[in-house]
Amino acid sequence: MTPGPEDAVAARPETDRRPIRFVLNGRAVEALAAPWDTLLDMLRDALGATEVKYGCGEGVCGTCTVLLDGQPVNACLTLAVQVRGREVTTVRGLSQDGTLHPLQRAFIAHEAAQCGFCTPGMLLVAHAFLRDHPGATRDEIRAAIAGNLCRCTGYTRIVDAIEACARDHGHRDEAQAALEMK
């Protein structure tokens, strides 16, 4: 019988796993990963970062979004080995010393989360977008989150929350201070 893809997976030896060192939410970490493991696999399975959500697994829903060196990426389409020596931020990295990020507070104030499954990815995309476009319009915000699907809210409250932050100089000041520290 011709071997199928599942046979190839079953034949992959554990010894193919190698240590990947990188910075996760400001802390140096190390995890074992094989060349074919995704960043999503490594974050959730090896490091317990279950705040990074698995949705479609094929780059469609945006639920797995993390920041890689400050830029949003789909963790399901990024290989674990690609983050070696780099900086990964999950939604846990948005809060500082137990204080929620202004965007997180805005999501609460505007009731922008229902089941909350899309929320980590939405927050990270919105954070990166407002950092680079602090005075964004409502239409620009809608375009910025177009790659992040939400099954619950109809998006209006999410856009309301992000727009409130776009008007808030607090976000701009914080984002600029963070950029200056890099």
Ligand code: FES
């Ligand atoms: S789980 Fe990665 S884009 Fe859907």
Ligand code: FES
């Ligand atoms: S709040 Fe449920 S998917 Fe967005």
